[in-house]
Amino acid sequence: MHKPLQGQIALVTGASSGIGEGVAQALADAGARVAINYHSHAEPAEQLAAKIVAQGGDAFAVGADVADEAQVDAMFDAVIRRYGTVDIVVANSGLQQDAAFRTMTLDQWHRVIDTNLTGQFLTARRAVHEFERRGPRAVSKALGKIVCMSSVHEVIPWAGHVNYAASKGGIQMMMKSLAQEVAPQRIRVNSIAPGAIRTPINKDAWDSPKALDKLLTLIPYGRVGEVEDIGRVAVWLASDDSDYVVGTTLFVDGGMTLYPGFADNG
Numbered sequence: 072m073h074k075p076l077q078g079q080i081a082l083v084t085g086a087s088s089g090i091g092e093g094v095a096q097a098l099a100d101a102g103a104r105v106a107i108n109y110h111s112h113a114e115p116a117e118q119l120a121a122k123i124v125a126q127g128g129d130a131f132a133v134g135a136d137v138a139d140e141a142q143v144d145a146m147f148d149a150v151i152r153r154y155g156t157v158d159i160v161v162a163n164s165g166l167q168q169d170a171a172f173r174t175m176t177l178d179q180w181h182r183v184i185d186t187n188l189t190g191q192f193l194t195a196r197r198a199v200h201e202f203e204r205r206g207p208r209a210v211s212k213a214l215g216k217i218v219c220m221s222s223v224h225e226v227i228p229w230a231g232h233v234n235y236a237a238s239k240g241g242i243q244m245m246m247k248s249l250a251q252e253v254a255p256q257r258i259r260v261n262s263i264a265p266g267a268i269r270t271p272i273n274k275d276a277w278d279s280p281k282a283l284d285k286l287l288t289l290i291p292y293g294r295v296g297e298v299e300d301i302g303r304v305a306v307w308l309a310s311d312d313s314d315y316v317v318g319t320t321l322f323v324d325g326g327m328t329l330y331p332g333f334a335d336n337g
C-alpha cells in the first residue's frame with residue numbers, strides 16, 4: 072500500500088476521541104509517526120497509541136491543555152524529544168458548552184473560545200516556530216503543514232451555540248490570515264470544516280431514530296459522516312498531493328452547507 076506520509080511526524084491535538092482519534096489513526100495508516108494529544112483522558116489516548124504500535128506504526132500519547140501556553144510548549148518539547156521534530160500539526164481540540172444566549176455564562180464563553188480558538192492559535196504558533204527552527208526536510212515539499220479543524224459553523228449560524236460558532240468563525244480568519252503570512256516560508260495552512268460526524272460531541276443529534284431523521288433533513292447526501300471521512304481528507308491535506316492547496320477550508324459535510332432547506336422552498 073502506498074503510504075503518502077512515510078517518514079513524517081504528526082501531532083494531533085484532542086486525539087483521544089472523536090474526529091481527532093480518527094485523524095490520528097488515518098495519519099498513522101498513511102505512514103506518519105503520530106503524537107496523540109489528550110487533555111483529561113490519558114487512557115484512551117494511550118490505548119490508541121498502543122493499537123497503532125500493534126499495527127506496526129509508531130505513536131505515543133502526550134497530555135496538554137491546548138489553552139495553556141506553557142502546556143502547549145511542553146507538548147511540543149515532548150514530541151521533539153521523542154521524534155526530533157514535527158512535519159504535520161492538526162489543531163483539532165474543540166468542545167461545546169451549549170446555552171441559550173441570554174443565559175450563557177462568561178465561563179461557558181471563555182471555555183469554548185479558549186480551547187477552540189486560542190488553543191489553535193497557541194498550537195499553530197509553536198508549529199510555525201518548530202518548522203522554521205529545523206528547516207526543510209526531504210520528506211515533504213512544504214516546510215510544514217498545519218491543518219485547523221473548523222466546522223460548517225464557520226459559515227452556518229447556530230442559535231444556542233453562539234460561543235462555538237464564534238470560535239469557528241474566528242478559526243476561518245485566523246487560518247486564512249496565518250496562511251497568507253507564512254506561505255512565503257512554504258508553510259501550508261488549511262482547514263477542514265466537518266459537518267455532522269458521528270462522534271460523542273453530537274451524540275444527541277444521531278443516537279435516536281427521531282433525532283437522526285431530523286438531522287438527515289440537513290444533509291443532502293443522506294448519511295451522517297464518519298471520522299474516517301475526515302481522516303482521509305486530513306491525510307490528503309497533509310501530503311504532497313495537496314502541495315498547491317494553501318489557505319483553503321475544505322468542507323466535508325455531505326452537502327450541509329448547500330442550505331438543503333431551499334431545495335423545494337424559497
Ligand code: BGC
Nearest residue numbers: 222223224266267272273276
Ligand atoms: C458540531 C456538531 C454538529 C455539527 C453540524 C459540528 O461542528 O460540533 O455538534 O452536529 O457541527 O451541525
